[in-house]
Amino acid sequence: MRPTKQQYQRSRYRAIQVKQLLFLGFLVVMGFIGLLWFARPKTSTVEKRDLAQFPSLSLKGLWDGSFFSGVETWYADTYPLREGLIDADTKLEQLYGIRGEQMISNGEKADEIPTGTVDLAELAGRSTTEAPLPSDSGSVPVASGSPVSPVSTEAAPPATTEFNGQGAADVTEDLVQSGDIYIANGAGYGVYYFSESNSARYCLLVNQLAKNLAGKAQIYSMLCPISAGVMLSDEVRESTGASDENQATEWFYRNMDPSVKTVSMFNSLKAHNDQYIFFRTDHHWTALGAYYAYQEWCKVKGVTPHELSQFETKSFEGFLGTFYSNSNKNASLAANPDTVTAYVPMGTNSMEMYVANGDGSFTKYDWRIVNDVSDYAKSELYATFAGGDQAYNYVHNTAVTDGSSVLIVKDSYGNAFIPFLIDHYEHIYWIDFRNYKKWCAWAGYGDPSISALVERQGIQDVVLCHNISIAGSSTALDVMESIYK
Amino acid sequence: MVFSSLLFVFLFFVSNIITQAVVTDIRKKNIVMLCFSLVFYAWAGIRFVPLLLLMTLICWAAALWISRCRRQEQKKLILVLCLVLVLLILGIFKYTGFFLRNVQLLLGFPKVIPAIALPIGISFYTFQLLSYVIDVYRGDTEVQERYWLLLLYASLFHQCIAGPIVRYRDVNQDILHRRVKRTELSRGITRFTVGLAKKAVLANGCAAVVRDVFGIAVDEDLTAAIVQGTPVTGMWLVMLAYTLFIYLDFSAYSDMAIGMGLMCGFHYKENFNYPYTADSVTDFWRRWHISLSSFFRDYVYIPLGGNRCSRGRHIFNLFVVWGLTGMWHGASWNYILWGLYYFVFLVIEKYLVDTERIPRPARHLLTLLIVGFGWILFRFDGSGQLGPAVKGLFGLNGNAFGALTVRLIFRNNLFFLLFCCLAATPLAKTLGNMLRNLSQRSTLWLTVYGVWDAALPVLLLVLSMMSLAGNQYNPFIYFQF
Numbered sequence: 020m021r022p023t024k025q026q027y028q029r030s031r032y033r034a035i036q037v038k039q040l041l042f043l044g045f046l047v048v049m050g051f052i053g054l055l056w057f058a059r060p061k062t063s064t065v066e067k068r069d070l071a072q073f074p075s076l077s078l079k080g081l082w083d084g085s086f087f088s089g090v091e092t093w094y095a096d097t098y099p100l101r102e103g104l105i106d107a108d109t110k111l112e113q114l115y116g117i118r119g120e121q122m123i124s125n126g127e128k129a130d131e132i133p134t135g136t137v138d139l140a141e142l143a144g145r146s147t148t149e150a151p152l153p154s155d156s157g158s159v160p161v162a163s164g165s166p167v168s169p170v171s172t173e174a175a176p177p178a179t180t181e182f183n184g185q186g187a188a189d190v191t192e193d194l195v196q197s198g199d200i201y202i203a204n205g206a207g208y209g210v211y212y213f214s215e216s217n218s219a220r221y222c223l224l225v226n227q228l229a230k231n232l233a234g235k236a237q238i239y240s241m242l243c244p245i246s247a248g249v250m251l252s253d254e255v256r257e258s259t260g261a262s263d264e265n266q267a268t269e270w271f272y273r274n275m276d277p278s279v280k281t282v283s284m285f286n287s288l289k290a291h292n293d294q295y296i297f298f299r300t301d302h303h304w305t306a307l308g309a310y311y312a313y314q315e316w317c318k319v320k321g322v323t324p325h326e327l328s329q330f331e332t333k334s335f336e337g338f339l340g341t342f343y344s345n346s347n348k349n350a351s352l353a354a355n356p357d358t359v360t361a362y363v364p365m366g367t368n369s370m371e372m373y374v375a376n377g378d379g380s381f382t383k384y385d386w387r388i389v390n391d392v393s394d395y396a397k398s399e400l401y402a403t404f405a406g407g408d409q410a411y412n413y414v415h416n417t418a419v420t421d422g423s424s425v426l427i428v429k430d431s432y433g434n435a436f437i438p439f440l441i442d443h444y445e446h447i448y449w450i451d452f453r454n455y456k457k458w459c460a461w462a463g464y465g466d467p468s469i470s471a472l473v474e475r476q477g478i479q480d481v482v483l484c485h486n487i488s489i490a491g492s493s494t495a496l497d498v499m500e501s502i503y504k
Numbered sequence: 505m506v507f508s509s510l511l512f513v514f515l516f517f518v519s520n521i522i523t524q525a526v527v528t529d530i531r532k533k534n535i536v537m538l539c540f541s542l543v544f545y546a547w548a549g550i551r552f553v554p555l556l557l558l559m560t561l562i563c564w565a566a567a568l569w570i571s572r573c574r575r576q577e578q579k580k581l582i583l584v585l586c587l588v589l590v591l592l593i594l595g596i597f598k599y600t601g602f603f604l605r606n607v608q609l610l611l612g613f614p615k616v617i618p619a620i621a622l623p624i625g626i627s628f629y630t631f632q633l634l635s636y637v638i639d640v641y642r643g644d645t646e647v648q649e650r651y652w653l654l655l656l657y658a659s660l661f662h663q664c665i666a667g668p669i670v671r672y673r674d675v676n677q678d679i680l681h682r683r684v685k686r687t688e689l690s691r692g693i694t695r696f697t698v699g700l701a702k703k704a705v706l707a708n709g710c711a712a713v714v715r716d717v718f719g720i721a722v723d724e725d726l727t728a729a730i731v732q733g734t735p736v737t738g739m740w741l742v743m744l745a746y747t748l749f750i751y752l753d754f755s756a757y758s759d760m761a762i763g764m765g766l767m768c769g770f771h772y773k774e775n776f777n778y779p780y781t782a783d784s785v786t787d788f789w790r791r792w793h794i795s796l797s798s799f800f801r802d803y804v805y806i807p808l809g810g811n812r813c814s815r816g817r818h819i820f821n822l823f824v825v826w827g828l829t830g831m832w833h834g835a836s837w838n839y840i841l842w843g844l845y846y847f848v849f850l851v852i853e854k855y856l857v858d859t860e861r862i863p864r865p866a867r868h869l870l871t872l873l874i875v876g877f878g879w880i881l882f883r884f885d886g887s888g889q890l891g892p893a894v895k896g897l898f899g900l901n902g903n904a905f906g907a908l909t910v911r912l913i914f915r916n917n918l919f920f921l922l923f924c925c926l927a928a929t930p931l932a933k934t935l936g937n938m939l940r941n942l943s944q945r946s947t948l949w950l951t952v953y954g955v956w957d958a959a960l961p962v963l964l965l966v967l968s969m970m971s972l973a974g975n976q977y978n979p980f981i982y983f984q985f
Contacts (some may be wrong), residue, residue: 022947030947034954035690042693042961043521049969050514084549087505091547094511095972104973111970115709115920122909124719128733201908258908 052099059097071096109348119351121202122259129212129262132270139226139274142219198302198488200342201247201259205355206299207342209245213262213270214491221490222274224503225483229276231470231504232481236426239319240275241282241484242268243304243312243432246297249288264487265289271490282319284312298357301340303401306361309435316482322443330362335392338400359400361389364441366418372406373458381410381461388414388438404434405449410458414447421445425480428452428469428502430495433484440482448476452485456501468504505547506980507760508703510972513965516544517764524768530681534656537768544661545625552623555597556659562589563633564654567640571647583641587634594630597623602835625665625982627832629658631799636672638803645673653679662764666757666982668775668795675770682769692766694957697964699759702752704968704978706924710749711979713921716913717742728888731896737906739880739896741914746883747876748924751780753981754793780875780928783867784859785849788875796832800825815855822854823847833882838890842881849874 022030052058062069074080074089081087095101199210229238247256248264256263265285272281288296288304288311296308304312310327317324338357346352370388373381384406392403406412408431424446427433433449441447450458450472459467464475473481489495505512520540527533546553566586573579597620604617636654639645648654654672657679663670715722717738718730734742758775765772775795782788789797808821823844830843853859859867877897884893895901914921926932943953972978 020947021945022943022950026947027944027950030950030954032686034958035686037954038690038693038958038961041958042697042965043518045962045965046514046518046521049965050518053510053514082549082551084547084551087547087549091505091509091511094515095509098510098973100969101973104970108970108973111967116914116916116918118916120912121916122912124716124909125721127719260907260909 053094055099058099060099060101061097063102110350112347113350118349119203119205121200121346121349123200123202123346124210125199127199127212129260130215132213132262132266133215137219137274139219139223142216143223144216198245199259199261200302200346201251201261202342202346202349202351203255205351206250207302207346207349207352208247208250208259208297209302209342209488210247210259210261211245211264211267211488212260212491213267214493217491217493217496218267218271219274220493220496221499222271224496224499225279226276228469228481228483228503229278231468232473233278235470236473236478236481238279239282239316239480239482240272240279241284241312241316241436241482242271242490243309243436243484243486244268244285244288245302245486245488246304249285250292250297267487267491271487280319282312282316284315287311287315298338298340298342298359298401299355300338300343300352300357301401302342303340303431304435305357305359306404306435306438309432310362310439312436313439316440320443320480325365325439325442327362329365331365333361333363333389333391333403335359335361335395335400335403337397339397340401341398344398356397357400359392359403361403361435362438363389364416364438366416366442367414370406370412370414372409372412373462374409375454375457379457379461381458388441401431401434405437407431407434408451408453410451410454411462412449414441416441416445416447418442419445423480424448424476424478425482426450426469426473426476426478427482427484429482429484430486430489432486432489436484444480446476446478448472448478450502452495452499452502456498467502469502470504505544506978507757508700508708508968508972508978510969513700513968516540521767525684533682534653534679538652538656538659541656541659541661541664545659545664548624548665549621551621555593555623555626556629557655559590559593559630559633560655560658561651562586563637563658564648564651567637567647567654568649570637570641579641583637586637590630590634594626596620597626599831599835628667628669629664631669631796631832632663632672633658635669635799635803639671639673645671645676648672648676660770662761662770663772666754666761666980667793668758668761668772669799670772670795674773678765678770684767684769688766688769690957692763693961694763695766696760696763697961697968699756699761699763700968701964701971702759702927703756704971706927707749707753707756708971708978709917709920710745710752710924713745713913713917714742714749717745717910719909726889728892731884731889732892732901733903734896734901735903735905735907735910736896736899737914738910739893741910742893743876743880743897744921747780747872747879748921748928750879750882750981751776751928752924753979757982778928778930780872781868781930782871782875783864784853784871785846785874786853788871789846789850796829800829804828819851819855822850826850836885838881838885841890842878845878845881 060070071089071093073093074086076086079085080089098104199212201208201210225238225240232238244264247259247261251259253263268283268285272283275281288308291307291311294307295305296311297304307327314324336356336358338359339353340357343349343352368388370386371383372386373383375381386406388405390403390406392400395402401407419442423444425440425444425448427437427440427447427449429437429449429451430453431451433451437447437449456467459465464471469481472478505516507513507517520537523536523540524533527536542553545556563586566582569582570579573582600620601617604614608614608617633654636645636648636657640647648657657670657672657675658664660670660675718726718734720726720730755776758772762772762774764770773795775793777791777794779788779791782791805821805825808824809817810821811818813821826843826847827840828843829846830840833839833842862870880893880897881890884890892901896903899905939949939953939956942949944950
């Protein structure tokens with residue numbers, strides 16, 4: 020029915036009134052919510068970072084505007100409804116296109132892998148084309164629900180019940196990277212780019228360490244492949260611009276001092292790539308992946324590996340790791356959460372570890388090598404292994420009484436590997452290269468070098484266990500420089 | 505402060521419209537508006553405020569003086585002095601670094617180039633003030649006796665930092681006697697929220713596509729090496745996404761300014777008229793940043809003689825106008841190059857090729873390509889990025905043609921980019937008009953129209969909030985203007 024002029028005008032009048040009320044009402048309500056200072060969050064569990072703080076007032080800040088831009092950032096960053104809005108935005112962005120296959124790139128490019136012998140010192144001096152590491156990388160976790168470091172330094176009882184195990188690894192954010200990610204068919208793949216100059220730097224560091232430890236301890240170098248090279252066909256891997264990890268590993272090993280025992284594990288992992296050896300939603304390998312690496316280590320060491328069936332297992336479901344958070348919560352990853360399975364060492368499951376308090380001090384805890392993480396945030400389940408990324412850790416395995424000892428120098432790839440090594444030694448030490456120097460400063464050891472630690476504890480074997488990306492990262496190498504001595 | 509921020513929308517803007525509605529007396533209304541505008545301007549740093557006050561003072565005094573002079577020569581002298589002074593100040597703040605860098609390149613001195621911070625919005629408010637003085641001189645507008653009201657005009661937060669360039673004569677009446685009409689308020693609400701969503705969701709999304717192709721993080725700067733390494737298809741995707749970005753972004757600021765103006769009784773002219781539907785370069789410039797091109801038309805091109813002169817002189821006039829247009833956008837060679845690039849095409853269209861003889865679809869596509877390539881000149885500055893960017897489009901950087909990353913970014917954003925293309929056409933406007941026409945024919949459609957019209961602003965606000973919270977990348981590119 021056609022409305023009369025009067026009807027039309029009346030209807031429009033009413034609609035406009037409603038429109039004004041809705042618009043203004045919405046602004047006022049949202050503005051009011053913005054004023055609820057007590058409801059403003061301090062940390063973001065989704066993004067794993069501390070949110071912006073209200074800037075401090077200064078004349079300079081007012082004059083150059085930095086105070087005001089700080090207020091603007093603080094207002095938006097800690098807006099009470101922010102997490103819900105981000106979630107909704109993430110869902111909306113899934114509609115932007117066909118998102119099953121995705122490449123999250125930092126613009127890094129691979130160098131050619133040279134075939135012959137090279138002059139390491141010359142290469143290491145060359146400037147690198149490497150792009151900076153992503154800063155929002157993911158595994159500097161923020162404990163969900165409870166404070167990050169619950170134990171103060173003064174009253175520091177090693178009360179394991181109080182520390183929730185999540186987070187607290189005080190490692191430089193830049194050094195916890197998942198790098199470039201290729202996502203296809205519901206799984207993420209870590210992409211590796213060979214960097215000639217950085218790789219040369221790593222070899223130089225290892226060789227220097229080998230010289231310092233000559234006649235004192237045996238070095239094992241384990242360069243762990245990351246997933247794209249192992250899990251994807253060469254054709255797909257090449258299309259991502261990724262380097263051949265096998266060739267790269269060989270390059271590294273070729274350029275290491277002959278006294279270093281090198282553990283080649285790429286082919287073994289590749290041969291098992293139909294199995295669950297890498298997480299789909301996280302940049303780490305699974306314990307099964309680490310087990311195949313362990314088998315290769317046993318060959319080099321000349322010992323018999325234990326069978327998987329000998330271990331008791333623990334499983335934790337629903338893991339959504341760094342690929343998930345760094346891909347802005349890719350829906351195909353969300354639909355394929357991981358299960359973290361851990362193999363409990365037979366000799367002992369007890370360890371000591373030193374957890375950073377964030378103020379430069381550390382607290383010692385009695386902990387479990389394979390820890391029950393069932394009540395952790397779903398993004399933190401990899402923390403089941405070896406206490407996560409703590410600076411300094413020690414296990415006395417009384418099931419072995421030959422006085423044998425090992426030091427594992429590692430990044431987070433080492434965590435899943437350590438439980439398998441426990442049963443081969445009486446004394447097992449491991450340090451995370453990213454925060455070991457801080458621990459030394461706190462513990463009163465002036466010399467943070469590996470050789471000083473080896474001498475102090477009379478360590479026989481040193482296992483350098485790093486993922487291949489870390490061994491080519493300039494930021495990581497800058498940190499390694501002070502301890503690989 | 506930028507319009508596309510939660511603080512602006514939920515604190516600043518909401519307080520502004522409430523106070524504007526509560527205060528009825530026009531004098532008090534103007535005082536409140538001036539306070540809001542100065543706070544808004546000072547947000548970029550209090551250090552920039554004195555210059556705004558000074559420039560306004562110069563133009564206010566000059567116009568007042570001109571209006572009181574009897575003799576034409578005297579008026580002219582004051583005008584010229586004012587223009588020289590104001591343009592000198594603009595030049596010092598905006599072009600000193602650029603000028604000295606070039607002198608240094610040529611002559612090797614000075615050794616140290618002073619770093620002068622560019623006051624935000626200086627090009628916008630300077631041009632507004634100049635248009636005021638010239639209009640007073642020409643007798644096109646009455647003089648404003650009160651300094652603070654002229655300051656209100658120059659600093660009005662709706663358009664002070666990102667345009668449009670509003671003429672004093674167009675808002676004089678609004679400053680003195682504005683009243684908000686119900687229907688205009690309603691239109692303003694829709695216009696503002698459309699602009700906000702256009703910026704927060706669409707423009708920021710396009711900017712993110714550009715960033716993804718280059719693989720740079722939010723806080724990371726683009727380098728020549730990154731541009732150099734981008735595959736051919738990547739550069740074309742950048743061209744597409746940046747072309748969409750700059751229109752959606754810039755026109756969104758104008759939408760928001762026009763919308764906020766309507767909500768409190770100011771009437772600003774349209775600044776964009778679907779420029780990407782243009783079928784010639786001449787047509788494009790009738791539709792793009794209209795307030796700037798009409799400024800140059802009225803205050804430079806026509807005084808120089810426009811096209812009512814010899815062919816040589818006309819070409820010279822065009823050259824001057826487009827050189828200045830380029831320079832206005834930023835103190836860098838690439839902007840000047842960008843301006844002169846258009847000069848070349850405008851001369852070609854005027855004197856060499858009869859574009860009417862090209863079939864319309866081809867003409868349109870050609871115009872889009874010219875404009876898109878123009879944005880490459882605009883985007884990549886002289887610090888070594890422009891060369892690789894242009895070469896990259898034609899595969900001259902020795903890169904692969906395509907790459908998985910580029911293919912995936914394109915697929916991951918396919919629907920979004922299509923939507924942005926549609927958003928650059930009058931489609932939404934046409935659909936809106938159809939709905940309005942239908943609503944006059946049946947009561948059912950009248951209800952549908954009422955519900956849609958009332959719900960749309962809130963829906964757009966929610967979408968904008970989501971994007972502003974979820975996307976850390978919220979570029980404001982008008983600092984350099």
